[in-house]
Amino acid sequence: MKLIRLHKMYKLSLFLFLLLCSLQVKAIEITDLYQAAVPVTSQLTADRNKATRQAMVAVILKVGGQESVLSNPLVRKELAKYKQYLTKYRYEREQDNLNLVAFFDENKINQLFQNANLPIWGSLRPQILVWLVAEDNLSREVISEAANALFAETIQSFSRQRGLPLLMPLMDLEDAVSVNITDLWGRFAAETEVMSARYLVDASLIIRLSNNSLVNQTTEACEGVLCQEQNLYAMDWSLVAEQQRFGELMHGSSPKDMLNSALVQVADVIYQDYALSTDLSNEVTIEVANVDSLSTYVDIQRFLTELSAVESVTLVSAEQEARRFKLKLLGSKQALMASLKLNDNLQQYIDPFASKESQAYPIFYWRR
DSSP: OHHHHHHHHHHHHHHHHHHHHHHHOOOEEOSOTTEEEEEESOSSHHHHHHHHHHHHHHHHHHHHOSGGGGGOHHHHHHHTTHHHHEEEEEEEEETTEEEEEEEEOHHHHHHHHHHTTOOBOOSEEOOEEEEEEEEETTEEEEEOTTTOHHHHHHHHHHHHHHTOOEEOOOOOHHHHHHOOHHHHHTTOHHHHHHHHGGGOOSEEEEEEEESSTTGGGOOSOOOSHHHHHHTSEEEEEEEESSSEEEOOOEEESOHHHHHHHHHHHHHHHHHHHHOBOTTOOEEEEEEESOOOSHHHHHHHHHHHHHOTTEEEEEEEEEETTEEEEEEEESSOHHHHHHHHHTOTTEEEEOOTTSOTTTOOSOEEEEOO
């Protein structure tokens, strides 16, 4: 009987912990979207000009999210005018390396995207925990940031280049007790969310790297020594968020290159959820149900105005504590809702007993 009570108390404690974690999860605001650091060999004018253009390419990629933005004709044309977008620069020395840190005009970059009808990311972006599980013959391990410098640097470099917050697990004593490699390898979503709870992230990414079982899953007809050398490793990924998504199995000879390719694919998936289309002009009306003071109203108005998905905010009605706002969007309603889910200041209320037709406007509660 005592064991049953203890088991129930443990389950209740775990539930309350996960609930608390879910209330505290916040996306990361990227503050360096419009700046980039590029290595240079000297401070000569020619080297500085070359590095400045490379820095603008890096900024375009961070703001745009996808490599395809660099092939846009207008973007390619404006890259030749990089000096018109530059606001300042400085040199920084990191150990034996010299870097040029270039800063670009945010309004001009955004205007370029608008003129080119290209979607942009906002500054609020989901934080993702990367569970990299490596299989070496019959042995499997979860790679921590401290365990493998090559993989850690690849993930950190991609995070900086794309402005996508990526974490690796600590694999300390707490993780050693709670992490089940079999569940991660099986890509079980519920179990992965429990293991990720302590890191307070918005999503979990499981990447499986194998030189054994996954390699043998290839369906391609492949024979000969050359083919074996080209397919020493296999890798796939699964993103665990509101819905679980799976990437295709890749084969190759370089785990670093495969890891970078997997991260590119994942970034594209996230980008599709959160990017804002500059060629759309939509409107949506939402209701905030607990506006109990003038200061609360001002805070909500300011919060909505500062959302990267919102172009303008208009108050359309006020009744008791409820306020309805009409939002003119830079993109779709889906992009707005995705952006709101990354920030816990406004939380949507959905009546489980009401039909979709009866809920004319999305209802939110202000949490500050």
